[in-house]
């Protein structure tokens with residue numbers, strides 16, 4: 108039995124794992140990469156033949172977990188995508204939106220290319236691929252054990268991250284040997300405001316755990332609520348535009364809930380209009396309203412009283428592009444739009460029109476991956492290239508981390524400590540420093556942890572076969588050394604490719620050219636030394 112880590116290693120996006128038992132091959136998630144090098148990474152060929160895969164098990168709808176699934180169908184996959192019912196509802200909306208954005212982007216880039224006599228750009232996948240993928244969605248209930256493929260059974264447990272999110276228990280069987288492998292998926296915090304607590308599991312041989320916030324402790328729900336109210340209070344006093352880039356599934360609904368509470372308590376006056384500028388987000392909110400039983404007691408108590416927790420007063424759902432543009436004329440408003448990391452979507456246009464003005468406010472309420480516009484702004488960029496234009500960043504920027512739908516360092520430790528069977532942990536889905544910090548914490552507590560690199564493969568061995576516990580994690584091949592080398596070489600080719608794409612921007616800069624020449628000499632030196640070793 109084998110586990111291969113194909114994504115979300117050393118980063119938080121692009122989740123993708125291959126699990127093999129006997130002749131069965133199952134994928135856990137198949138997500139898009141976001142942020143640095145996303146274009147190249149998303150177009151990279153799969154490390155397996157899609158037609159050899161029996162099924163995909165999807166932990167939750169977020170696009171960094173689900174976004175490459177339509178591409179699997181385009182390349183010959185014919186199996187089912189198993190997930191919870193809310194996930195299958197949400198993912199359909201997210202895929203359609205992605206296909207639309209990709210086709211818009213491809214058209215725009217093709218026009219740009221045509222002017223330079225370059226070939227047109229194809230979108231990663233199209234509406235047609237999505238329509239096909241949707242037909243293979245197969246919903247399952249939380250807590251039922253389901254047959255996935257010969258030798259592979261699975262059970263979805265509530266992960267408390269977003270609506271429909273799941274921790275996945277996999278029961279593998281090969282020649283009479285059994286292994287239990289658990290995937291945390293994206294794990295919600297303990298005591299979540301919106302969802303339910305993540306399911307605690309007691310037994311496993313191996314656990315793959317996320318580490319988005321492996322190095323951080325979130326503020327409490329009360330502190331976060333207070334922080335948001337203070338920032339909103341100031342912004343409202345300025346009677347300015349408040350821009351909130353947000354993931355339109357879950358985070359947007361959470362912000363609506365907070366705004367509704369503020370209205371109930373008289374903290375949001377003047378009938379300030381709230382715009383939700385995301386056709387996809389509107390649909391996602393409708394889906395949220397369909398599953399009241401999956402929310403926290405706090406949210407349920409509002410539903411019981413007859414209020415809609417995700418619909419504050421003066422909320423306008425924006426559909427068309429014209430309607431979206433019209434918001435530019437509104438001086439005092441709260442605007443929510445995707446994408447959550449500002450690397451696309453309508454928020455980019457609102458930022459272009461509003462971020463130069465020091466009276467305006469930008470409230471960042473979610474994770475910003477390396478290489479995204481959101482991350483650059485949070486890190487203090489004074490100017491930014493937004494929708495093709497260099498814009499100065501003078502608006503007041505606020506970051507509120509406590510809204511995270513992710514477990515923090517303490518939550519992760521608590522969840523991991525609940526296993527009674529001393530499983531070995533693979534720490535993934537985090538930037539290097541978060542994963543390392545979590546691994547150190549685990550080791551301090553006597554929990555065996557290993558941080559895999561991308562494309563690393565492991566033999567899964569039943570506990571009783573092992574002479575020494577420390578040998579439980581056995582990478583197959585290539586070795587760690589080879590992998591390190593692969594990563595360096597791959598980084599170099601990515602950088603070179605990126606520079607080639609941007610070369611018109613520095614064609615006339617002698618200094619940069621000189622730097623590139625030196626890099627070339629360094630590479631040649633390595634090559635010469637390798638050749639002389641032969």
Ligand code: ZN
Pocket residue numbers: 167169268293
């Ligand atoms: Zn997620």
